[in-house]
Amino acid sequence: MNEQQGSIVCVGVGMTLGSHLSPLSRSYIEQADVVFSLVSDGLVEQWIGQMNPDVRSLQPYYHEGTSRLVSYNAMVAAMIAEVKAGKKVVGAFYGHPGVFACVPHKVIEQARALGYYGKMEPGISAEDCLFSDLAIDPGQFGCSHFEASQFMFYKRIIDPSAYLILWQVGIAGDLSLSKFSTGESYRQVLIDILSLHYPKDHQVILYEAPTLPIHSHRIESLPLSSLLHAEIHGYTTLVIPPCQELTRNMEVLQRLDAIDKDHKNIKLV
Amino acid sequence: MNSITDVLEKIGQQSNLKYSTEVDCELQLTEMRVPAVIRKVLIANDKSELAQLSDNKKDIICYVSAPAKEHEMPKDDNKPAEDEPKQGEQESA
Ligand SMILES: C[S@@+](CC[C@H](N)C(=O)[O-])C[C@H]1O[C@@H](n2cnc3c(N)ncnc32)[C@H](O)[C@@H]1O
Numbered sequence: 526m527n528e529q530q531g532s533i534v535c536v537g538v539g540m541t542l543g544s545h546l547s548p549l550s551r552s553y554i555e556q557a558d559v560v561f562s563l564v565s566d567g568l569v570e571q572w573i574g575q576m577n578p579d580v581r582s583l584q585p586y587y588h589e590g591t592s593r594l595v596s597y598n599a600m601v602a603a604m605i606a607e608v609k610a611g612k613k614v615v616g617a618f619y620g621h622p623g624v625f626a627c628v629p630h631k632v633i634e635q636a637r638a639l640g641y642y643g644k645m646e647p648g649i650s651a652e653d654c655l656f657s658d659l660a661i662d663p664g665q666f667g668c669s670h671f672e673a674s675q676f677m678f679y680k681r682i683i684d685p686s687a688y689l690i691l692w693q694v695g696i697a698g699d700l701s702l703s704k705f706s707t708g709e710s711y712r713q714v715l716i717d718i719l720s721l722h723y724p725k726d727h728q729v730i731l732y733e734a735p736t737l738p739i740h741s742h743r744i745e746s747l748p749l750s751s752l753l754h755a756e757i758h759g760y761t762t763l764v765i766p767p768c769q770e771l772t773r774n775m776e777v778l779q780r781l782d783a784i785d786k787d788h789k790n791i792k793l794v
Numbered sequence: 795m796n797s798i799t800d801v802l803e804k805i806g807q808q809s810n811l812k813y814s815t816e817v818d819c820e821l822q823l824t825e826m827r828v829p830a831v832i833r834k835v836l837i838a839n840d841k842s843e844l845a846q847l848s849d850n851k852k853d854i855i856c857y858v859s860a861p862a863k864e865h866e867m868p869k870d871d872n873k874p875a876e877d878e879p880k881q882g883e884q885e886s887a
Contacts, residue, residue: 543806570874675861738806
């Protein structure tokens with residue numbers, strides 16, 4: 526299919542103002558005909574606003590009481606309309622535009638399906654900051670990530686010997702997708718699910734990366750049961766360290782050992 | 795130096811300001827010609843004062859993800875959705 530004139534590029538501006546934006550992403554923002562921004566701090570929004578004469582915030586699409594799916598679809602439609610008008614459109618999203626963010630994925634997919642150019646440019650996500658600030662190497666014990674509500678709505682396989690990271694924990698359990706925060710009764714359900722796999726006194730971590738360079742991160746360790754009354758914001762991520770040691774898979778180890786022995790025998794022959 | 799975001803961008807890009815003690819930071823900000831009132835707020839790390847100074851009073855929402863696509867969402871009455879989501883099809887990212 527021949528590509529038509531309009532285009533969409535979704536870039537990540539990272540988490541911290543000034544520190545994380547890549548030169549390429551900045552250039553995309555500066556060169557765009559129109560920029561749509563969705564960031565997590567008013568000052569970051571202002572900062573992006575200075576990089577291009579036509580920057581439009583996606584914040585007005587959120588309405589408490591309206592499903593976020595409706596808001597997300599409207600955001601995608603607004604961007605696609607400009608792409609169809611033949612413009613070079615850029616979506617500037619905080620963090621990494623493809624990490625726990627359906628809007629950038631959707632708009633690129635739709636633009637491509639219509640024959641337009643669509644691309645995603647990575648950014649530094651909350652996850653990246655979390656690994657640095659909490660000194661976690663996801664390769665050490667393994668690490669699974671879930672959107673907190675999805676984790677509650679569906680039966681998932683939990684591995685207590687790996688890290689478990691829950692995103693959007695501030696609205697955990699919201700079936701209506703229309704709340705900006707959920708309260709203690711919803712959180713109690715999450716604690717109950719987690720308590721099936723982790724002791725109630727297991728230390729979990731509430732993490733917040735700084736969005737302004739003058740601030741520091743929040744790392745609060747607390748027992749799982751204390752999550753109920755903890756201060757949790759829209760920008761808080763819940764980190765649950767492993768509570769079990771890795772268990773050897775003896776069957777696989779024996780098979781691998783047998784292969785090693787076979788190889789040694791072949792060499793001897 | 796005219797806007798707060800210019801100052802913040804500079805701070806975000808300078809490693810020497812990351813190591814700084816309060817006194818160093820004050821000096822650096824003075825050298826960057828940051829007005830005294832903004833300097834004070836920056837050093838005090840006062841987010842709400844900063845938002846006020848920059849005319850920034852908006853409540854920002856940062857959710858961009860959903861637990862499932864519309865037709866895959868469990869219903870409000872807690873009955874399971876007609877077509878249960880298949881692995882790999884859920885929309886969390
Ligand atoms: C829709 S996701 C967007 C993530 C973003 N695309 C990224 O790359 O980090 C929103 C969730 O990201 C996490 N998050 C956002 N800002 C954060 C921050 N400053 N520190 C830690 N986690 C954050 C929270 O779990 C929040 O509910």
